[in-house]
Amino acid sequence: xxxGATTRQAILSHALGLATKIGFEGLTIGRLAEDLGMSKSGxxxxxxxxxxxxxxxxxxxxxxxxxxxxxxxxxxPRGERRVRALFERWxxxxxxxPLPGGCPFTAAAFELDDRxxxxxxxxVQTEQDWTDVLxxxxxxxxxxxxxxxxxxxxxxxxxxxxxxxxYCHASRLxxxxxxxxxxxxxxxALVRAAxxxxxxxxxSARRR
Amino acid sequence: xxxGATTRQAILSHALGLATKIGFEGLTIGRLAEDLGMSKSGxxxxxxxxxxxxxxxxxxxxxxxxxxxxxxxxxxPRGERRVRALFERWxxxxxxxPLPGGCPFTAAAFELDDRxxxxxxxxVQTEQDWTDVLxxxxxxxxxxxxxxxxxxxxxxxxxxxxxxxxYCHASRLxxxxxxxxxxxxxxxALVRAAxxxxxxxxxSARRR
DNA sequence: GACACGATCGAACGATCGTACTATTATCAC
DNA sequence: GTGATAATAGTACGATCGTTCGATCGTGTC
Numbered sequence: 429x430x431x432g433a434t435t436r437q438a439i440l441s442h443a444l445g446l447a448t449k450i451g452f453e454g455l456t457i458g459r460l461a462e463d464l465g466m467s468k469s470g471x472x473x474x475x476x477x478x479x480x481x482x483x484x485x486x487x488x489x490x491x492x493x494x495x496x497x498x499x500x501x502x503x504x505p506r507g508e509r510r511v512r513a514l515f516e517r518w519x520x521x522x523x524x525x526p527l528p529g530g531c532p533f534t535a536a537a538f539e540l541d542d543r544x545x546x547x548x549x550x551x552v553q554t555e556q557d558w559t560d561v562l563x564x565x566x567x568x569x570x571x572x573x574x575x576x577x578x579x580x581x582x583x584x585x586x587x588x589x590x591x592x593x594x595y596c597h598a599s600r601l602x603x604x605x606x607x608x609x610x611x612x613x614x615x616x617a618l619v620r621a622a623x624x625x626x627x628x629x630x631x632s633a634r635r636r
Numbered sequence: 637x638x639x640g641a642t643t644r645q646a647i648l649s650h651a652l653g654l655a656t657k658i659g660f661e662g663l664t665i666g667r668l669a670e671d672l673g674m675s676k677s678g679x680x681x682x683x684x685x686x687x688x689x690x691x692x693x694x695x696x697x698x699x700x701x702x703x704x705x706x707x708x709x710x711x712x713p714r715g716e717r718r719v720r721a722l723f724e725r726w727x728x729x730x731x732x733x734p735l736p737g738g739c740p741f742t743a744a745a746f747e748l749d750d751r752x753x754x755x756x757x758x759x760v761q762t763e764q765d766w767t768d769v770l771x772x773x774x775x776x777x778x779x780x781x782x783x784x785x786x787x788x789x790x791x792x793x794x795x796x797x798x799x800x801x802x803y804c805h806a807s808r809l810x811x812x813x814x815x816x817x818x819x820x821x822x823x824x825a826l827v828r829a830a831x832x833x834x835x836x837x838x839x840s841a842r843r844r
Numbered sequence: 845g846a847c848a849c850g851a852t853c854g855a856a857c858g859a860t861c862g863t864a865c866t867a868t869t870a871t872c873a874c
Numbered sequence: 875g876t877g878a879t880a881a882t883a884g885t886a887c888g889a890t891c892g893t894t895c896g897a898t899c900g901t902g903t904c
Contacts, residue, residue, distance in 0.1 A: 449750040449751075450750070451661070451747060453662065528750075529749070530749070530750075534746060535746050537805055538745075538747065538804070538805075539659060540809075541738070541804075541808040541809040542657040542738075542808070543657075543658070551809070552809060552810060555805075580821075582818075583822070586802055586818045586822070587798075587799075587802065587822050589805060590798035590799050591795075593801035594794055594795065596749075597745055597746075597763075598794060600746075600749040600750070601745045601746075601749040601759070601760060601763065602760060602763065602764070602767075610790075610791055613788075613791055614791070614795050614798065617795075617829060621825060
């Protein structure tokens with residue numbers, strides 16, 4: 429890797445970690461330059477605009493997410509086991525040392541939801557990709573016969589995200605030591621509900 | 637109300653609405669002054685520091701939250717009905733016109749979770765109060781016999797928050813038109829699980 | 845060893861930040 | 875109405891913001 433690319437990676441890595449603590453809008457060229465012991469203009473030259481830097485930091489986060497969460501989960505067997513692997517790997521991501529403030533996507537999601545622009549657009553795409561992964565892995569679990577056939581997989585993914593968000597809230601803001609345990613309990617309830625015939629299915633079965 | 641108090645309320649009201657869109661850290665004295673047609677120094681004199689303004693804006697939000705959500709829900713009968721009322725009122729809060737960017741507590745929660753100080757402290761207290769309301773109303777539903785006796789009410793409140801956070805994410809960031817419907821489905825599943833004997837209880841019952 | 849070129853620096857730009865002062869204006873009790 | 879006091883304006887401060895520009899540095903090539 430060339431000298432410039434190395435520096436660029438170092439900048440983005442530091443920016444990403446910092447953004448988890450002070451937000452993506454809170455990033456400043458001056459602060460980054462000082463932290464990395466280089467000049468504002470030297471750092472700035474790598475990106476041409478702060479907005480580009482923000483997008484590139486998010487892009488690095490997306491790449492790391494795949495390496496930390498998605499890919500490792502693929503070693504688990506298809507179906508429920510892989511759903512569990514994704515859930516477990518996500519905690520490793522959220523608590524990884526390079527992200528001292530937690531998941532950057534979660535932070536960005538509530539920071540940028542009302543600020544149109546390329547940064548928000550990229551974030552939405554990344555979040556949609558992650559949702560699609562969850563939906564697909566749930567679908568596979570249905571096909572494998574682990575989850576019930578009439579499971580609403582999109583709803584499953586939606587509820588799973590709620591569990592993750594509630595964990596971030598409880599853990600990061602409320603500093604609740606039971607946050608992880610609560611997430612696990614909620615997850616087990618979600619999986620259990622995905623096993624059992626749905627209430628709707630049961631009601632129509634009773635009617636027969 | 638004196639002139640000063642009126643202006644102060646107007647400032648805080650505008651600041652609160654603006655904060656839902658650009659965040660509490662994104663608030664600036666200059667922007668607020670311009671929006672309200674007054675001088676920076678005149679506006680500033682009401683608070684003495686930006687930090688105080690942020691806390692006071694959050695305080696106003698907390699008061700409005702009680703008026704919009706908590707109090708109206710008290711007219712519903714104790715128990716499950718009141719749980720449902722709180723859930724329904726919360727959507728009215730999240731979508732109320734004075735909060736164009738959604739729930740300010742949710743936005744602040746992920747913005748300030750890593751920034752110690754009085755603003756964060758006040759937010760944590762407010763969020764804890766809201767959690768306690770949810771826990772207590774679930775407990776009442778247990779006492780009324782609407783929810784099963786061994787329900788973990790704190791877990792119930794935790795999961796309910798997850799449903800709300802997932803709604804904000806889906807609605808505000810992803811602009812998913814099904815966000816509200818997904819929240820309702822998740823809520824009904826949560827309530828249904830609170831009705832039925834728990835899996836743990838069932839397992840021990842089977843063992844008898 | 846000269847050269848080209850990418851990487852970095854230093855200085856400066858206008859804008860805006862939060863905040864401090866002093867002055868001026870508006871309000872309200874008497 | 876007058877006088878005390880509250881409310882607002884004006885101006886300025888040092889700091890920092892994102893960005894620009896030209897100079898300088900380092901690296902690798904012929």
